[in-house]
Amino acid sequence: MRNIFLVIRREYLVRVKKKSFLIMTLLGPLLFVAFYATVFWVALGSVDTKTVQVLDESGLFRNEFKDSETLKFAYLDSSIDSAKAKFKSSEANALVYIPKNVIKEPKSVRIYAAKNVSMDLKSEIEKVIEKEIEDIKLGEAGITHKILEDSRVNVNSETISLSEEGEKTxxxxxxxxxxxxxxxxxxxxxxxxxxxxxxxxxxxxxxxxxxxxxxxxxxxxxxxxxxxxxxxxxxxxxxxxxxxxxxxxxxxSVVLNNKMSEQSPEVALEMQKMQNGMPASNMPGGNVENPVAExxxxxxxxxxxxxxxxxxxxxxxxxxxxxxxxxxxxxxxxxxxxxxxxxxxxxxxxxxxxxxxxxxxxxxxxxxxxxxxxxxxxxxxxxxxxxxxxxxxxxxxxxxxxxxxxxxxxxxxxxxxxxxxxxxxxxxxxxxxxxxxxxxx
Structure with a gap:
């Protein structure tokens, strides 16, 4: 047994004292944390605000495109040729053209840009147009928007284990x-x-x-x-x-939570709720879902x-x-x-x-x-x-x-x-x- 312990001691010390062992031991967690911190930091970082011009000949989408932190919409009252000519000299990122017959021909919508638009911007524009067209067609069929919203249900089930110790989430x-x-x-x-x-x-x-x-x-x-x-x-x-x-x-996580709290008051309330150990319903705005808490x-x-x-x-x-x-x-x-x-x-x-x-x-x-x-x-x-x-x-x-x-x-x-x-x-x-x-x- 003594010989075995001597061999164990030698093999352990020789490998632990190597520079490669020390470097990988320290570098592994640093790379892991740095990777996820970078992802979160980029996700929480500031995004350039884009300006989108909207030429709506149908008149159905005048107030449907809502401004956000990343998108600003400007409505035009001119012909499509004039709008395209002015767009080249403007600082807008995209021009959305909605023709009069958009209800019958939804594929006639056009998005003009100096370069290709991002998938997120394209999807956001299409989503607004699709929703409005659906609401119009449902209204013609006698179905109001409120009825449609009431019919939508989001099921989020909770799994519970039944064991000898009782029920456990x-x-x-x-x-x-x-x-x-x-x-x-x-x-x-x-x-x-x-x-x-x-x-x-x-x-x-x-x-x-x-x-x-x-x-x-x-x-x-x-x-x-x-x-x-x-x-x-x-x-x-x-x-x-x-x-x-x-x-x-x-x-x-402390640094990221501080940044999230600065950007969103709702997240700050959720963080306060977690620190106080209170359920979400006990805090103002406590209905906000926090992925970290989940x-x-x-x-x-x-x-x-x-x-x-x-x-x-x-x-x-x-x-x-x-x-x-x-x-x-x-x-x-x-x-x-x-x-x-x-x-x-x-x-x-x-x-x-x-x-x-x-x-x-x-x-x-x-x-x-x-x-x-x-x-x-x-x-x-x-x-x-x-x-x-x-x-x-x-x-x-x-x-x-x-x-x-x-x-x-x-x-x-x-x-x-x-x-x-x-x-x-x-x-x-x-x-x-x-x-x-x-x-x-």
Whole structure:
């Protein structure tokens, strides 16, 4: 055991002290927060106000185009030829021409511009014209605008989980997002850190350093120490990413909330309501929907301690299972180029797991979801997709038990290959040769 701890300590410290580790650990959260902060900042930033001239020969849309912060409308009383001639010398961004027969021929509307107009501007103009024409035709049929508005219903259902603890509000949207993120992190970590184990073993074998190490450490202890050491590096990076991202996100959200409050009094009222812990109905203007509050409420409805605990277990279990196989490949070959022929059988289950996860999100309690969350080679990713939706305790326990057995099996298999291949040089290894190594005494 002492030798294993020495190998773990060496593998951990060597990787943690690298500049690349420090840079990626600090740069990852910064890039993540900077990306989303930039998106929000651009969305909240000022947009140039556009001026649109409207030539309405029908006289039906005189007061229908409403000015906004981004659009200003100016109505013209002239012929279309005169309007087009003056438009070229004006500072207007677009000229909308609505002919007299627009009711019978709605496609006769024309939008003139020095350059192509944006899709948003085109859609806004078409929406106003379509709505007015619909209202006119409905009025002729005896249906008023009030009747039409009363008939429109927006259904926004609330999902509630019925459990032994009683009724509890749930969110399928939040479960989908959290499950997808956890599955993606495990998918990436298995590839990244498993490959590090394989390359580390290959480098030591190529440089013949391993011959010196094996003289004082058993091959199995060396392999196990490398696997656990790299796993601890991955956990350290994940923990630092979570802490740094949380701190940066909190600071960024304060800045963005202040900017949102400056631009919209309604948002300011909502923020005040959230800080006081009051429901929306208790605040003036509290009927305003706040997407941030909705997201926080949806996430809080999930069993976050269970999700976090299972994530750590399945991250470690999935990594340990696959890294043992990656380590066996590294010991069996002499250079990185030869690893490709043995990588496919290892990477296919990981890729299939990520593909199956898309279908499991649609039916988290289906037959495919059950079996793929039980099989050790696919359970780390699939089970993390299912857990936010709610999984029976016996299924989680069975999945964890089989994953532990799977890790023990792959470690035994990898150790049999490792003990022979680590000192094998100058020989092209095949699958048949690997099978012989497994049963060597």
């Amino acid at each position: 749930s969110s399928s949207g939040a479960a989908t997002v959290i499950g997808g993120i956890c599955a993606f992190l495990i998918y990436m970590s298995v590839f990244i850190y498993g490959t590090q184990v394989m390359r580390g073993i290959t480098e030591e074998k190529t440089s013949r350093i391993v011959e010196v190490i094996i003289s004082s450490v058993k091959p199995f202890h060396l392999m196990l120490g490398k696997i656990i050491g790299v796993a601890l590096v991955g956990l350290t990076q994940f923990v630092l990413w979570i802490l740094l991202t949380t701190a940066l996100t909190s600071a960024t 997201v926080l409420g949806a996430v809080s409805s999930l069993n976050l301690p269970l999700i976090l605990g299972c994530f750590l277990f399945y991250y470690l279990g999935g990594y340990l299972l696959y890294s043992a196989l990656f380590g066996a490949v590294g010991a069996a070959v002499d250079n990185d180029a030869d690893t490709q022929q043995f990588m496919l059988p290892i990477t296919l289950p990981i890729i299939f797991s990520f593909v199956f996860a898309q279908f499991v999100l649609r039916d988290p309690d289906g037959t495919l979801a059950f079996w793929t969350s039980i099989i050790p080679f696919t359970s780390p990713i699939i089970m993390m997709v299912r857990i936010p939706f709610g999984v029976p305790a016996w299924e989680i326990a069975l999945s964890m038990f089989l994953l532990v057995l799977g890790f023990m099996g792959t470690t035994w298999l990898a150790a049999r290959i490792y003990r022979v291949g680590i000192l094998m040089y100058g020989k092209k290894v095949s699958y048949k040769e690997l099978a012989k190594w497994i049963f060597y005494k």
